[in-house]
Amino acid sequence: MTTTLTGSCLCGQVRFSSDGGAQMAGHCHCIDCRKASGAGRCTHVVVAEAGFTLTGPVRRFDKPADSGAIVTRVFCETCGSPICSTNERMPGMVFIRAGALDDPDAVTPGMTVYASRAPLWDRTDDSVPRFDVMPPEMPV
Ligand SMILES: [Zn+2]
Numbered sequence: 017m018t019t020t021l022t023g024s025c026l027c028g029q030v031r032f033s034s035d036g037g038a039q040m041a042g043h044c045h046c047i048d049c050r051k052a053s054g055a056g057r058c059t060h061v062v063v064a065e066a067g068f069t070l071t072g073p074v075r076r077f078d079k080p081a082d083s084g085a086i087v088t089r090v091f092c093e094t095c096g097s098p099i100c101s102t103n104e105r106m107p108g109m110v111f112i113r114a115g116a117l118d119d120p121d122a123v124t125p126g127m128t129v130y131a132s133r134a135p136l137w138d139r140t141d142d143s144v145p146r147f148d149v150m151p152p153e154m155p156v
């Protein structure tokens with residue numbers, strides 16, 4: 017997972033790219049991800065902020081995660097598509113929404129977090145390690 021990743025919102029006005037490629041990817045079934053996505057999970061792709069560029073009209077929304085850390089979600093101000101988020105306790109990293117990628121199969125999710133909160137209609141990915149909430153080493 018070291019190639020350049022590109023993606024966009026639904027209306028196409030917001031585009032992004034990541035030079036460094038994905039450091040990791042994973043599913044999150046937390047309540048915030050469910051509400052923010054309108055789906056059973058967000059699938060996040062972790063990239064370095066240094067190689068990440070974003071163009072187009074976006075809005076940002078700040079909300080504390082369960083940990084208390086402020087998570088800033090970035091979405092297209094025209095069509096509302098989720099683009100990415102950042103976490104104040106993980107500086108230098110950007111969490112791209114895998115569904116916004118031009119090629120969603122350019123990344124391979126490696127874990128599931130907040131599996132205990134997955135709705136019955138969105139079964140967790142059994143092919144990767146699952147955590148009931150967040151693994152203790154992750155501050156998000
Ligand atoms: Zn848009």
Ligand SMILES: [Zn+2]
Nearest residue numbers: 044045046049
């Ligand atoms: Zn989440």
